Amino acid sequence: MKKALSILILAIVALVLFSQVDDDLSDQATDLIGRLEPDAASESYLYLSGIFAGEDESPALVGKSLLEEYRKLEANESYEVAQYPDAKKLVLPTGEAFCRSWEEGCLEYLFSAEVDAEKLLKDHGILVSRSNRFLEFSEYKTLTKPTVTELYPPYQYIAAAERLKVLGAISAYKNGGTVTAIESLSDQFEKLRKSLALQDNLIGKLVFLMKLSEVIDVLSIILTNEDLGAEEIPGLSNSEKSFYMIAAREFGMSYHTLKHLDRHPEFFEVAGNVPGWLTRMVYKPNMTINAVAPKYYRLDRLAQLSPVDFAKEAEPEDRLQLSTSKLRNAAGGVLIAISPGLDKYVAHFHDFDAKLALFNQVHHLKLAPDSMQNPYYGHETPKESDGKLCFSGPLEDKRSLRCLRVKI
Numbered sequence: 251m252k253k254a255l256s257i258l259i260l261a262i263v264a265l266v267l268f269s270q271v272d273d274d275l276s277d278q279a280t281d282l283i284g285r286l287e288p289d290a291a292s293e294s295y296l297y298l299s300g301i302f303a304g305e306d307e308s309p310a311l312v313g314k315s316l317l318e319e320y321r322k323l324e325a326n327e328s329y330e331v332a333q334y335p336d337a338k339k340l341v342l343p344t345g346e347a348f349c350r351s352w353e354e355g356c357l358e359y360l361f362s363a364e365v366d367a368e369k370l371l372k373d374h375g376i377l378v379s380r381s382n383r384f385l386e387f388s389e390y391k392t393l394t395k396p397t398v399t400e401l402y403p404p405y406q407y408i409a410a411a412e413r414l415k416v417l418g419a420i421s422a423y424k425n426g427g428t429v430t431a432i433e434s435l436s437d438q439f440e441k442l443r444k445s446l447a448l449q450d451n452l453i454g455k456l457v458f459l460m461k462l463s464e465v466i467d468v469l470s471i472i473l474t475n476e477d478l479g480a481e482e483i484p485g486l487s488n489s490e491k492s493f494y495m496i497a498a499r500e501f502g503m504s505y506h507t508l509k510h511l512d513r514h515p516e517f518f519e520v521a522g523n524v525p526g527w528l529t530r531m532v533y534k535p536n537m538t539i540n541a542v543a544p545k546y547y548r549l550d551r552l553a554q555l556s557p558v559d560f561a562k563e564a565e566p567e568d569r570l571q572l573s574t575s576k577l578r579n580a581a582g583g584v585l586i587a588i589s590p591g592l593d594k595y596v597a598h599f600h601d602f603d604a605k606l607a608l609f610n611q612v613h614h615l616k617l618a619p620d621s622m623q624n625p626y627y628g629h630e631t632p633k634e635s636d637g638k639l640c641f642s643g644p645l646e647d648k649r650s651l652r653c654l655r656v657k658i
Contacts, residue, residue, distance in 0.1 A: 270527060272534040279536075279543040283505055285498035287391065294387035294448075298403040301380050302339040309380060313403075317393055320401050324394075343374050343410050347417060351464040352650040354636075357471065358658045360420055367421035371414055381411030385441045390448040396502035405457045412442065412461045416468055423472050432478075435469045439483075443490060450495035452595060459602055460649065466609055467655035473613050474656045480613040485603045493549040493596060500592065501546035508535045508542075508585070517581070529581075534574075538582035541574040542589050552596045557625035560600050561644040565593045594645050600626075601651035604641045608632065608654040612639065 275283075293310060300312030312334060319331045347365050349356035359365070371378065394400050415438050423431035439462060446458040466483075473480055511517055512535040513526030552560060572586050607625050611617045624630035624641040632639040640653035647653070 270530050272530075272536045273540060275536055276540040276543055278547040279501075279505070279539050282498050282501040282543060282546055285495060286396070286502055288395070290391045290393060292389060292391035292393055294384065294390045295393050295403065297380075297387070298384055298390075298405075298408070300334075301377075301384065301407045302334070302342070302404055304338040304340070305376055307338075316401075320394060340377055340380075340407070341374070342407060343370060343377070343414065348410055348413055351460070351467060352648075357467060357655060360417060360468070361424070361471070361658055365417060365420075367414075367417040371418050374411070374414055377407060377411045378414050381408055381415075384408065385445055387445075387448070390445070390450065390454075392451045392454075392499065395506065396451075396499045397506050398503060400503070402451070402453055405454060409457055409461060412438065413464075416464060420468065428472065428476055428478075431472055432469065435465050435472075439465045439469070443486075447487065447489040447492070451499050452496050455496060456595070456598065459598060459651075463602060463605060463649070463651055466605060470609060470613065470654055470656055471658055478613075479616065480609070482610050482614045483606050485606055486599060488554055491553045491599045491603075493553040497546045497549040500549075501543065504542055504546070504589070505539055508538050508582075511535065532579070533581040534579045535582075537574050537579045538585055541572050541582070541586050545572060545589065545592060549592055549596055552593065553599060557600050557603060558627075560596070561626045564597055564644040565591060566645055597643070597645040597647075598649070598651055601643055601645075601647050604643060604652045605654055608639055608641060608652075612654060612656060 296313035296317065297310045298313065299316050300307075300309040300314070303309045303312035316334060319333075323329045323331050346359055347370065349359060351357060351360075394402075415434070419431040419434040419438070422434065442458055442462050442465065446455065446462065449455040449458060469480075472478075511533065513529050515524055515526070515529075516522045517529045517533065518524055552563060555563065572589065574583050574586055576583055604625050607623070611622045619634065619639065620631045622630065622632055624632070626641065626643050630641060632641050634640075637657040638650065638653040638655050640647075640650070643652050
């Protein structure tokens with residue numbers, strides 16, 4: 251009896267010990283996390299982080315101070331961050347003139363007499379000047395650690411400044427300066443493209459993409475109104491579409507989160523106190539990380555595909571099949587199942603290429619709609635509605651990135 255009991259105890263101990271063993275990180279996971287540069291430097295990142303600094307302060311110095319505060323918090327979760335006082339920040343312009351360009355009625359409002367562009371530009375001249383300075387940088391690296399609590403630079407200030415420039419171009423057009431407006435929008439477009447290529451995080455990349463889409467729509471409306479042609483606009487380059495670093499940072503967020511959960515006493519419930527060895531029996535961080543890595547690893551390859559090939563491979567939401575051991579990593583399997591799909595973000599950039607194709611066919615080649623080519627599917631007459639021409643595509647387009655506004 252004692253011998254049997256001893257054997258049973260040894261078997262249980264062996265089982266528990268075996269259940270603690272995790273896999274090594276996969277080659278894909280190692281490659282993705284290896285792309286991050288913890289000791290990188292970036293003057294442009296510091297400048298953007300402090301772009302809201304008071305009129306008499308340096309955005310770069312304010313950004314540096316904020317980064318130092320963030321890193322103290324990173325090292326000590328209980329550290330109380332010294333925030334930059336709201337009262338000292340540049341005023342962020344708001345109101346109807348800063349509506350979302352893809353939403354109904356927004357562009358109509360921007361062209362209306364209700365917008366006093368001259369006053370807005372005068373009141374927020376410092377912000378426009380700082381946005382211009384930021385766009386002059388030829389480098390950009392996000393200096394924070396990719397986590398769920400990551401502090402992103404205030405991109406809303408860049409978005410507002412770029413809207414002010416669009417309003418200035420519209421105002422010039424309405425006052426008879428058509429050539430001035432077109433040149434201003436074309437110059438803005440080129441500078442935004444350069445910054446788009448430099449962005450290494452998803453939020454920044456999407457902000458610049460949406461501003462590019464806005465500029466193209468406004469330019470298209472003016473060209474249509476004046477019955478003018480345009481030079482051909484090249485499609486997005488590999489660097490402008492690149493998800494190489496974006497994939498790494500998005501993966502890094504998952505990586506650090508999943509690592510943090512390892513043996514966590516509150517793994518199953520808030521304020522819980524489950525022993526670490528018990529949590530490890532059902533949750534293996536590396537196994538979970540290895541299972542989600544392919545979802546991120548494929549992003550840059552998808553971004554560089556032709557539109558035709560992307561349409562064949564794109565997966566809506568969570569149809570990409572990811573799996574792990576149901577026996578050794580049951581809890582990890584649950585986390586994997588709720589892991590969000592990312593193909594839709596890559597689709598935004600392919601969709602914008604379709605918008606550029608529309609622009610070129612309408613304003614450069616002067617084609618009739620029934621003669622147009624959809625980059626995804628070949629010959630296709632775009633759908634016309636509410637002053638827009640829209641191509642179809644593989645995934646849902648909620649922000650009209652496959653649509654070109656031709657009139658209001």
